[in-house]
C-alpha cells in the first residue's frame with residue numbers, strides 16, 4: 001500500500017514516510033492509494049481491540065517497514081478499555097475516553113507515538129503542536145518520556161480551561177508547554193512558521209503530530225470496525241454510528257471502516273453551531289467559514305480539514321451527500337440534552353457527546369452506536385451546575401490534575417518561541 005496526496009501533486013510514499021511528513025508537499029492530505037477489502041467473517045476468532053485493530057490495519061501497512069511490528073504497536077498503543085455499553089437494546093455507547101487524557105484523541109496520539117518510536121529508532125525528533133484543548137494533552141501524554149523526542153506544546157495563555165491547562169503543563173521532562181500571549185491562531189502560525197524555517201528545523205527532525213496526520217486517522221478506522229463487529233455479535237444487526245464532528249477526523253474513520261467492508265449501516269455526523277458539514281449534507285454547497293465559539297469547543301471548526309479526505313474517498317458530490325446524515329446542534333440544545341440524558345438515561349455526558357445524543361432522538365430507526373468523545377469530568381464547570389452534583393474523576397485524570405503545572409510564557413512571534421526553546 002502506498003500513500004498519495006488528496007491534491008494529486010506528489011509522488012507516492014510509504015506509510016512511514018507519510019506519517020513523518022504529516023502533510024503532503026502540495027498542501028494536500030495523505031490518503032491510501034486504494035481502499036482494501038476485508039472479509040468480516042475472517043474476524044470471528046478475534047475479540048480484543050488490539051487484535052482486531054492489527055487485522056483491520058494490516059492492509060494499510062502492507063509493504064511498509066513497520067508491517068511486521070503492527071500487532072506490537074497496537075498492543076502498546078491501546079492498553080486501555082474500549083467498551084461499547086448498551087444503554088437500551090437499540091442504542092450503544094462507544095466510550096472512546098478511557099485513554100491517558102480521557103478523550104478519543106488518545107487513540108491517534110498513542111498510535112502515532114508507537115509508530116514514530118519504531119521508524120528509525122535512534123533518530124532525534126522535535127514534535128511541535130499548537131492546541132486549543134484536547135490535542136496537545138493527548139500528544140503530550142503519548143510522547144512523554146520517549147527517548148530522543150522533544151515535545152513543544154503551544155497554547156493560548158488564558159484560552160484553555162483549568163483542567164485542560166493541567167493536561168498540557170503537568171508533564172515535565174521532555175514535554176515543554178508554552179503559554180502564548182495570543183490566540184490559538186497565533187499558536188498555529190508560530191508552528192507553521194517554525195516548519196517553514198528550514199535552518200531552525202534542520203537537525204531537529206521537526207515533525208508534526210496534528211490531527212491531519214494519517215497515523216492518527218488509522219486507529220479511528222479500527223475502532224469503528226471493532227465496535228461494528230461487537231455490536232453485530234451481540235444483536236445480529238449492523239449498527240449505524242452517530243459521531244460528533246469538528247475537523248471530521250473521527251468521522252472520516254467511520255467512512256473508511258464502512259468502505260473496507262465492516263458491517264456499518266448509516267453514518268450520522270453531529271455538529272455544534274458551526275454548521276459547515278451539516279449544511280453540505282443537507283443539500284447546500286460546501287462553504288468553509290470562520291468558526292464561532294460553542295460549549296462543545298473541541299468541535300469549533302468552520303473549515304474542517306478532513307473534508308478533503310471525504311471528497312477524495314467519494315468524488316461524486318451527490319453520492320457523497322447521500323453517504324451521511326448530519327445536523328447542527330446549538331448550545332441551548334447541548335445544555336438541555338446533558339440534563340435530559342442524565343435524568344432519563346442515567347448517563348453523564350460531555351458537551352460534544354451531547355450533540356450526538358440530541359441527534360439520536362431525531363432518528364427513528366433502531367441500532368445506533370453513539371461515539372462518546374470525551375469524559376464528562378473534563379467539562380465539570382459546565383456540567384456540574386446543570387446536573388447538580390459532582391462528576392467522579394477517573395484515576396488517570398486525577399493523577400495529572402494533582403501535579404504542579406509548568407508553562408513558559410512567551411510572546412506571539414516565532415522569534416519569541418525560538419528564544420524560549422533555546423532556554
Ligand SMILES: *Cc1c(COP(=O)(O)O)cnc(C)c1O
Pocket residue numbers: 103104105134135244245246247248249250251298299352353373374
Ligand atoms: C477533537 C474532538 C472532537 C472533534 O473531532 P474531529 O475529529 O475534529 O471531528 C469531538 N469531541 C472531542 C471531545 C474532541 O476532543
